[in-house]
Amino acid sequence: MKAAPEHQLRLLDVQQADTAIARAEHRARNLPEAEEVRELDARIAELRDRAVAARTALSDIDREQRKAESDVDQVRSRADRDRARLDAGQVSSPKELEGLQSEIASLQRRQAELEEVVLEVMERREAAEAEAASVTAELERAEAGREAAEERRSAAALEIEDERATERDRRERLAKEVPEDLLALYTKLRDQYGIGAAALHYGRCEGCKLALSTAELGRIRQAPADEVLRCEDCRRILVRTTESGL
Ligand SMILES: [Zn+2]
Numbered sequence: 001m002k003a004a005p006e007h008q009l010r011l012l013d014v015q016q017a018d019t020a021i022a023r024a025e026h027r028a029r030n031l032p033e034a035e036e037v038r039e040l041d042a043r044i045a046e047l048r049d050r051a052v053a054a055r056t057a058l059s060d061i062d063r064e065q066r067k068a069e070s071d072v073d074q075v076r077s078r079a080d081r082d083r084a085r086l087d088a089g090q091v092s093s094p095k096e097l098e099g100l101q102s103e104i105a106s107l108q109r110r111q112a113e114l115e116e117v118v119l120e121v122m123e124r125r126e127a128a129e130a131e132a133a134s135v136t137a138e139l140e141r142a143e144a145g146r147e148a149a150e151e152r153r154s155a156a157a158l159e160i161e162d163e164r165a166t167e168r169d170r171r172e173r174l175a176k177e178v179p180e181d182l183l184a185l186y187t188k189l190r191d192q193y194g195i196g197a198a199a200l201h202y203g204r205c206e207g208c209k210l211a212l213s214t215a216e217l218g219r220i221r222q223a224p225a226d227e228v229l230r231c232e233d234c235r236r237i238l239v240r241t242t243e244s245g246l
Contacts, residue, residue, distance in 0.1 A: 001181060001182065001185065001227075001228040002226045002227060002228065003178075003179055003181075003182045003226060003228050004226055005225045005226065005240070007177065007178055007179055007182060008182070008197075008228065008237075008239045008240070009239060009241065010174055010177045010178050011178050011182060011183070011186055011197045011237065011239060012197055012198075012199055012239050012241070013174045014171060014174045014175050014178060014183070014186065014197070015186070015190070015195060015196060015197045015198070017167050017168075017170045017171035017174060018171060018190060018196075019195070020163075020167045021164055021167045021168060021171060022194070024160050024163050024164040024167065025164065027160055028157060028160045028161070028164070031153055031156055031157065031160075033149055033150075033152045033153035033156050034153050036149040036152075036153070037146060037149045037150050037153055040142055040145055040146035040149055041146065043142050044139065044142045044143060044146060047135060047138055047139040047142055048139065050135045051132070051135045051136060051139055054128065054131050054132035054135050055132060057128045057131075057132075058125070058128045058129065058132055061121060061124055061125045061128055062125070064121050065118065065121045065122065065125060068114060068117045068118045068121050069118055071114045071117070072111060072114045072115055072118060075107050075110050075111045075114060076111055078107055079104055079107040079108060079111065082100055082103055082104045082107065083104060085100065086100055086101070086104070182228060182237075185228070185237065186237060189235065189236055189237060193207070193234065193235075193236060195207050195236060196236060196237060197236060197237040197238075197239055198231065198234075198236045198237070198238060198239065199238075199239050199240075199241050199243070199244070200212070200220070200229075200238050200239065200240050200241065200244040200245075200246075201241070201243055201244065201245070202243060202244070202245035203217055203244075203245045205231040205233060205234060205236070205238055207231055207234045207236035207238075208231060208233050208234035208236070210231075210233045210234070212231075212232070213232075216232055217246065220238075220240070220246060221246050225240070
């Protein structure tokens, strides 16, 4: 294939723009901010579950506390009634009196036990409240962090999109300057290898980074300037520049 040296050089510019576009696309797909948002999303989901669990635990404990307090009230009022009967002197039979006194004693023991239960429930409530408050605070921090990360992600994506659009415009302009057959060969090679055209830089192919053999360099020195060369190693289009070291 034949192509004017300036068209071959133009192809290197096209390649450079294509590389910049590919790099921008790669960066857009692998934004660290996007990864950060994903991680925070997972963290927020976990914290929301924990917040629901904490609220459920609190309302369970509240119910338990009300039940324990009402148990205490019941026992206390029964003991109060017994004591009132005793104080009013309504009970005269010694047997009934003894029964009543023993019931009061047993109600007092029961009340003490139930009050212990209330205390224990209140302690658990305190711990559950602390857990709920800490989960809520953590959730708020994570949500604020996610919002900030999302803003950074979107700013970074916009910046990359700008860069990509600029490179695409540049690529389009440059490609118009390259003859169709050369551009078609380049496109085919680029699809195949990622890089379709490379400079010959001081005896080395910039595509595969391999040094050309002396024989190959000799052949290139003899080749007409408008001959489209290919790297013997990687088959990419090899473009001669002022820095080819020929
Ligand atoms: Zn090569």
